[in-house]
Amino acid sequence: MRALIVYSHPKEGSFNAAVRDLVVAKLHNAGAEVEVIDLYAEGFDPTLTGDELDIYLDTEANIRPVQRHVKALRRCDTLIFVYPTWWYGLPAMLKGWLDRVMVPGVAFTMPEGGDIGPGLTHITRLGVFTTCGASRWLTWTIGAPGRRTLLRGVRLLCSKRVRTAFAAHYLMDSSTPETRAAHLARLDKAMDRFIGAPVRSAGIERAPA
């Protein structure tokens, strides 16, 4: 199991950092290889530029500006996002990571005249762990755009058999030490289910009978 965690929070010591640390610890315990990309810490630039759009469809050139990230994405079989939900969605920092790293030839294919095809079929586990200022009710009323971007949008690009996990602490601004501890306990269980028994890969990697 090779896990990539994409983490996006500006403040060290935030509750999201505690979520990240628990996720990393659970993966280590399961014997997984773990890589963490901390977007704020490395000063990632989330802005897709005009120059990058010029080479967007050139599947060799388009990965050059973000080579290290593409390599990490291609290596992993488990992709996990840890972030705070702002305006019902991903922080610009994380949205920009999708814009710049999930390019044609990496995350999807664009065959001439055909519809978009998936490019992340090597990913068999997709996890989304977040905090929301809004209540669960309000988040669902708005349609949970952040969750949908990842668990529906990005999921369409992954393996058909991808196993997913989701956990959110709602009403984060009125959280207490008790609610936060309860959330970490829920996350602990969610991670157990998520890691679970080995996921059978679609097609090619299946062991011979």
Place this chain on the structure above:
Amino acid sequence: MRAMVVFSHPVPESFSAALHQKVVKTLSARGWEVDDCDLYAEGFDPVLSCVERRGYHDVGPNLDPVAPYVERLRAAQALVFVFPVWNFGYPAMLKGFFDRCFLPGVSFELVNGKVAPALTHITRLAAVTTYGGTRLRAVMAGDPPRHVVKRAVRFVVNRNAKMRYLALYDMNRAEEAKRAAFLARVGAEMERL
């Protein structure tokens, strides 16, 4: 009447830029005073910083880092977003505009412990956008950008505001005629705004 047009695309020759031009020209011709806010051209920084996150709920000082943008928002009666959909959402540039400028005290307020909209001077709200994939694909992904504009942003402006969400789907395969038709439709809708 003042309209703020928030545009997010880096390439001047793009179809998004053509839509942007159409919106600005049509609104100006109809007598709107247009505040053209081109986020890429203005070099807007979409990253909400650690300092901003710490001071997020401190109403008043929290808007200091983006004061000019807040003033422009507050001066507008119409708000129009023009952007492409990338990877199931708007560009990070535009997401950062929401993260950094739609602050407590700017877009919403706490009144008697309840969240109340604070952009009630905005009576017209529109989005003009293009999707690379098909409508079906957007629906399968839950169409996050449509939800944010039609529900989240809609909630913080005037409750009687007129709302238009204009989208061209399957842009990657759209021929010239389809693009031209969409451009004309955007022009007609802006005439009526």
